[in-house]
Amino acid sequence: MKILIVENEIYLAQSIATKLNHLGFDCENISSVKEALNIQLVDIILLSTNIAGEDFYPLIEKFQNAIIILMIPYVNDDTVTFPLQAGASDYIVKPFMIDELIRKIKHFTSYKRLQKEISFYKDYFCNSLINPNYAINTKISFPLIIKSVSQKTIDTYVINYAFVKKLSINFHSLYKTPKFQDYLKSISKQQLNYIIGFETLTKDKREEFLKKLKNAPIILSCLGEEIESLSNVHQINIKNIPQSFEEDILSVDEYVKTTILKFEDKYPDTELSKKLGMSRKSLWEKRKKYGIAKKK
Missing domain, CATH: 3.40.50.2300 (Response regulator)
Known part of the structure; x- marks a missing residue:
């Protein structure tokens, strides 16, 4: 300088x-x-x-x-x-x-x-993410789970909601710190709590987490996982991803993770690993890295 x-x-x-x-x-x-x-x-x-x-x-x-x-x-x-x-x-x-x-x-x-x-970040959020076409239009209750195969899509809906409701966001990532107990003390009732990586928790941990988060303004991002078994929890499943998001260039990790989540129900591991150009062992290692549990 x-x-x-x-x-x-x-x-x-x-x-x-x-x-x-x-x-x-x-x-x-x-x-x-x-x-x-x-x-x-x-x-x-x-x-x-x-x-x-x-x-x-x-x-x-x-x-x-x-x-x-x-x-x-x-x-x-x-x-x-x-x-x-x-x-x-x-x-x-x-x-x-x-x-x-x-x-x-x-x-x-x-x-x-x-x-x-x-x-x-203000310019990025206002110009890139805040879009009235991707607003949460239904009446919601907390905790709310939003599911999609696109993280950016979920982010957009959450940011739009916070912008419309004039709420500040208290952000947490279960990818960074998978022990959800670490977040409980920092959950705010005055802010909108946005937690990504909910799909990395096991079913039992999800249920436990949701019980402890009751009555707090919380939105949980669930990337690609099946969550229908969770009861008494408001859920939004975003199946139609905006075309502009589909055209974004993904990193290699983002592409592999999204592909696994999107197609693991359609292809067996042998074929899915072949389409990704990796061995079944590498596919298993990727699942472990991304916290994606193998569906039975």
Whole structure:
């Protein structure tokens, strides 16, 4: 990341630059605001507010998307309140410890990175997944099980439901941590709990899990497994996958897993393994890896 140090105290500027360069930042020292305005691209600005005769507000205005930390001689409206209102990120009072300045830089770089991630996922959900054509239109009760051969299809229905109901999602994955007891303490009654990988549990474990989840707002994703034997549980079986989802490029693991789940009722293992281009032993290992129990 590029850091612009706007400071006319040469020793201070060089001291800051030396420490930050050692941490992997690309620093440039400039002694005047006027000169700094000629810079085009910068991620972080360390801006001294007591350079005589210089107005630093144009710099704050030009680099509104950058992290701007004010280096000030004292605290008042002119040095802190007004610059922060204009768009500066934070301030530090001279003289200061370099480690404290570094802490602020790390804090704001992490914050900016988190903002970008949130923006990405928000755009992805809004543009790719939130679609009124794939909404849950029936009255439901919890816990709810949604079954499909496509994980993305289930995800879409859940996200649409949460979006329409204005609910935040508390996400869990049984693929990552198969011991469902680990999730019980983190189940929220104020959020929509979305748990994927329900098909990895044995029938007895499913029944036990559902009993413990009673009266909590929970949706369980069940990928391809038969679940008709579960009683007194609301279930939705999505058989028609949106065409746009079918056209997505799957990873090799996703393709193999989906194929096993989709065709294990139609072909014996000998033929299914042949169609997948693997041995029966490899097919067995794949079932074990994906948590797919062999149907009898």
